[in-house]
Amino acid sequence: MNHDLALLVGCLLVAALCLWGNLRELRRRRLLDDTPTSKVLGVFIGLTELKGTAEAESPLTSHLAVQPCVHYAWSVAESWSRTETETYTDDKGKTQTRTVHRSGWTTVAQGGETMPFYLKDDTGVIFVRPSGAKLETVTLFDQTVDRDDPLYYGKGPRGSIPDSDHRRQFLEQALPLHAPLYVIGPARERADVVAPEIAANPEAELFLISTRSEEKVKSAIGGWAWLWGVLGLIATGVPLGVVLADHPSGQPAPLTPPLFAPTAVYVAAWLLGWVGMVHNSLVGLRERVRQGWSLIDVQLKRRHDLIPRLVAAVSALSTHEATVQTAAARLRTQLDATAPGVAGADFAGLAATVRGVVERYPELKAQPAFTALQTELIQTEQRIALARAYYNDIATEFATRLAIVPDRWVAALRKMQPEPLLQADDFERALVKVDLA
Numbered sequence: 180m181n182h183d184l185a186l187l188v189g190c191l192l193v194a195a196l197c198l199w200g201n202l203r204e205l206r207r208r209r210l211l212d213d214t215p216t217s218k219v220l221g222v223f224i225g226l227t228e229l230k231g232t233a234e235a236e237s238p239l240t241s242h243l244a245v246q247p248c249v250h251y252a253w254s255v256a257e258s259w260s261r262t263e264t265e266t267y268t269d270d271k272g273k274t275q276t277r278t279v280h281r282s283g284w285t286t287v288a289q290g291g292e293t294m295p296f297y298l299k300d301d302t303g304v305i306f307v308r309p310s311g312a313k314l315e316t317v318t319l320f321d322q323t324v325d326r327d328d329p330l331y332y333g334k335g336p337r338g339s340i341p342d343s344d345h346r347r348q349f350l351e352q353a354l355p356l357h358a359p360l361y362v363i364g365p366a367r368e369r370a371d372v373v374a375p376e377i378a379a380n381p382e383a384e385l386f387l388i389s390t391r392s393e394e395k396v397k398s399a400i401g402g403w404a405w406l407w408g409v410l411g412l413i414a415t416g417v418p419l420g421v422v423l424a425d426h427p428s429g430q431p432a433p434l435t436p437p438l439f440a441p442t443a444v445y446v447a448a449w450l451l452g453w454v455g456m457v458h459n460s461l462v463g464l465r466e467r468v469r470q471g472w473s474l475i476d477v478q479l480k481r482r483h484d485l486i487p488r489l490v491a492a493v494s495a496l497s498t499h500e501a502t503v504q505t506a507a508a509r510l511r512t513q514l515d516a517t518a519p520g521v522a523g524a525d526f527a528g529l530a531a532t533v534r535g536v537v538e539r540y541p542e543l544k545a546q547p548a549f550t551a552l553q554t555e556l557i558q559t560e561q562r563i564a565l566a567r568a569y570y571n572d573i574a575t576e577f578a579t580r581l582a583i584v585p586d587r588w589v590a591a592l593r594k595m596q597p598e599p600l601l602q603a604d605d606f607e608r609a610l611v612k613v614d615l616a
Contacts, residue, residue: 190414194445197411202452204404209460210385211397214363215576220302222375224474224569225467226383227366230393231300232357239292243334243351244319250309251319251353252291255335256284261342284348288336296354298362298377305366307388309354311379312364315389315396320351354390361389361396408449415441457589464577468598471570475563475601482559567601574598 214228222229233249241251260282269275293314297304324330326345335347354360364386366375379386389396578597580586 191441193414194411194441197407197414198445198448198452200407201404201411201449202456204400204407205453206456206460207385208397208400208404209456211363211393211400213460213464213576213580215572216393217572218302219298219300219305220568222305222366222377222569224366224368224375224566225470225573226363226385227375227377228361228363228393229298229300229305229377230359230361231298231305233354233360234297234299234304235294235356238296238356239294241319241351241353242290243349244353246319246353247356248319248353248358249296249356250291250293250314250316251351252289252316253320253349253351254289255287256348256350257287257335257340258282258284258344258346258348259340259342260344282344285340287340287347298360306369306374306376307362308376308378309388312386312388314354315387315391316352316354317358317390318351319353319355320349323348354388358390359392361387361391361393363387411445411449412442415445454589457586458593461577461580461586461590461593461595464573464580465595467573468570468577471566471573472598474566475570479563482556482563571600574600 210226211228214226216228216230219229219231235247235249238247238249239251240246241248242253260280262278262280264276264278266274266276293309295306295308298307322330324347326332330349331345331347334349339345362377364377365380365383366377367380368374369376387396391399574597581590581595581597
């Protein structure tokens with residue numbers, strides 16, 4: 180009885196571990212599905228999914244393959260083998276000795292480097308800081324040589340390990356320059372220019388830089404989820420299998436309900452965990468939509484604070500354009516954004532008006548105060564455009580989730596509703612100029 184109880188407890192613990200692994204991989208897969216692939220120009224703040232190529236002005240040079248890259252890691256392993264005599268106790272309780280042959284590989288040297296780089300697509304570039312990310316690389320170099328090969332000592336240490344076979348394996352993994360990459364990670368605003376960057380965030384659930392395609396990454400995660408789930412079911416069925424194996428042949432097996440209880444509990448726990456995962460995913464998407472809207476308000480408040488300085492600078496000039504005063508007075512009231520579908524004035528941009536004034540009065544370009552304020556306002560317009568693009572992207576994904584099955588059934592429990600998209604056509608965003616020649 181004690182043995183059966185220990186077996187049951189052990190199987191339940193294994194099943195619980197498998198259940199956790201299954202739900203974890205399903206949550207990661209859903210996170211990838213919930214994050215729409217963005218263009219570089221559409222990135223703002225929050226979890227972002229991108230596809231592009233790795234670019235750098237001064238790339239690294241890998242140690243073994245001598246190829247340009249933005250990350251590489253290399254190692255040298257040396258083969259060894261030896262014969263040992265060991266003592267053991269046989270099935271009769273007698274002490275015996277035997278000779279065994281052992282072999283293996285020992286790492287004798289390793290190294291690597293990683294640098295920040297730009298991810299480039301057809302709309303521009305974005306800065307990526309790979310520190311803290313999970314890197315899925317490609318193999319640049321994989322060669323096993325004997326001591327007579329020039330590579331043996333040319334790229335490896337001079338000494339040898341005990342019992343060496345004088346064979347070494349040289350392996351190098353890397354993110355090559357210009358390699359297609361799939362990146363999903365947290366985006367934030369750069370401190371030096373008005374542009375986003377991808378960098379590690381302790382609160383982010385996922386930060387991945389992979390040379391594999393999005394489809395292959397999702398397929399691998401889905402495969403692990405299935406594996407964990409099947410292993411959990413097998414673990415819950417072990418007690419039943421033991422009973423059937425111990426039961427005398429030719430007699431009916433005692434298939435009582437308690438034997439199926441572990442499997443039933445496992446399936447019920449999985450269903451409960453799945454519903455919770457879907458619910459939390461939808462709540463997370465909804466909060467990201469609200470965060471996107473708050474970012475628009477933040478940028479409008481920032482612009483509102485700049486308007487009085489613009490009015491003071493332009494008023495001090497001998498020639499004053501009335502349209503600037505009119506636009507400034509109107510924009511000064513735009514402290515909050517009017518939500519889509521709600522009655523109220525839509526927020527507008529000032530960049531076109533300021534540009535028109537400069538074209539009429541070229542001498543304004545010579546005024547340092549005006550030039551500085553013009554630059555600041557243009558950057559502010561870019562920030563607003565970034566916030567609007569992020570809001571629309573995540574609101575679209577949220578609306579899609581609420582419309583598909585089975586997510587819509589879970590969403591109905593909380594009466595979740597999609598958010599309308601924001602339309603605004605008079606904002607501009609400049610490209611970040613990077614010389615990648």
